[in-house]
Structure formats: C-alpha cells, structure tokens
Amino acid sequence: xxxxxxxxxxxxxxxxxxxxxxxxxxxxxxxxxxxxxxxxxxxxxxxxxxxxxxxxxxxxxxxxxxxxxxxxxxxxxxxxxxxxxxxxxxxxxxxxxxxxxxxxxxxxxxxxxxxxxxxxxxxxxxxxxxxxxxxxxxxxxxxxxxxxxxxxx
Numbered sequence: 037x038x039x040x041x042x043x044x045x046x047x048x049x050x051x052x053x054x055x056x057x058x059x060x061x062x063x064x065x066x067x068x069x070x071x072x073x074x075x076x077x078x079x080x081x082x083x084x085x086x087x088x089x090x091x092x093x094x095x096x097x098x099x100x101x102x103x104x105x106x107x108x109x110x111x112x113x114x115x116x117x118x119x120x121x122x123x124x125x126x127x128x129x130x131x132x133x134x135x136x137x138x139x140x141x142x143x144x145x146x147x148x149x150x151x152x153x154x155x156x157x158x159x160x161x162x163x164x165x166x167x168x169x170x171x172x173x174x175x176x177x178x179x180x181x182x183x184x185x186x187x188x189x
Contacts, residue, residue, distance in 0.1 A: 037185060038069045040111055041145070042129055043121040046074030046104040048161050050121060051084035053145060053174045055092050055099040060182055071115075073107040075128040080104055087160065091167040095175075112138040119145040119181075122156035146173065148180035 041053035050072035057070045074080075082104045083089070092099045109132045111118065118141045120126040126144055133139045146155040157173055158165035 037117065038115045039117045039119065040115040041070065041072040041119050042075060042107055042125050044074055044076055044125060044159065045079045046072055047079045047082055047085045048088050048159060049157050049170060049174070050074065051099050051102045052088050052092060052171055053119065053178065054102065055097040056174050056178045059097050060178055064182070064186065066186065072102065073105050073111060075107050075125050077106040080106055085161060087167045091171045095171060109134065112141060116141065118142045121145060123154065145177045148184060149173070149176040
C-alpha cells in the first residue's frame with residue numbers, strides 16, 4: 037500500500053501523519069510506503085514546523101528528514117490512498133483528479149477514527165488547536181486505518 041498524507045503547507049499536520057504512519061509501518065513490519073505533500077507550495081523544500089518536530093520527538097518519532105513538497109496530479113498514479121487533513125485540502129486535491137479512480141483514492145484522514153463524520157484535523161500553525169492534540173488525533177486515525185487494512189492487528 038502506498039499512502040500520501042496531504043495538508044496545506046506540508047509542514048505541520050501531514051508531516052506528523054507521515055511520521056506516525058511510518059513509525060507503525062516499521063513497528064508492524066509492513067510493506068507500505070508513505071509520503072506527504074501540501075496543496076500549496078508556500079513551504080516547498082522546508083523542514084516541518086519546529087513545533088511538529090518537537091511533538092514528534094516527544095513521542096519517539098523523527099521527522100527531521102522530511103521536506104515539504106507540493107501535491108501534483110502525478111501523485112494519483114504514485115499512491116493508492118490520499119488522505120487529506122480537512123475539507124479544503126480534500127477539495128483542492130479533488131480538483132486535480134482526472135477520473136473517478138483518482139477521486140476514489142481521496143479521503144479525510146479522520147474518517148478512519150470517526151467513520152463518515154468528515155471531521156477535520158485543525159491546522160495548529162495558527163494556534164487553532166495545539167500540536168499535541170493534533171498529534172493525538174492523527175495517531176487515532178492512523179490506528180483506525182491500520183485496523184481497517186491489516187487483518188493481523
């Protein structure tokens with residue numbers, strides 16, 4: 037399985053989601069790939085936000101190898117599942133889809149923790165919700181996704 041995490045700038049939420057999932061991929065020895073991207077290119081090439089790095093480190097996860105990149109239409113061919121952090125990013129990704137196969141790859145990540153509720157992961161960059169709470173939300177979503185796709189968990 038190849039999974040792409042997507043938020044606006046690819047420096048706060050999606051790097052955390054990528055780091056959490058990569059941590060679980062290693063823990064469960066899964067043959068999965070994970071990456072992250074942003075619907076904007078504001079921070080292309082940048083490290084994750086220092087606050088994301090800090091909360092990840094606090095939870096035993098290193099995300100300092102990540103660099104922000106812009107989501108592209110080619111990502112539909114590279115990934116089986118594209119998980120967005122909120123409805124705005126969902127719509128921005130969906131606009132780039134060229135067919136129903138592409139559209140069917142897109143979902144809101146929190147639907148794995150709260151199916152069908154379309155809950156957003158708030159952007160902690162502006163203080164909407166703390167990085168620690170966002171980390172907890174993403175951790176629950178990743179665990180829900182693993183339970184859905186990995187039978188032996």
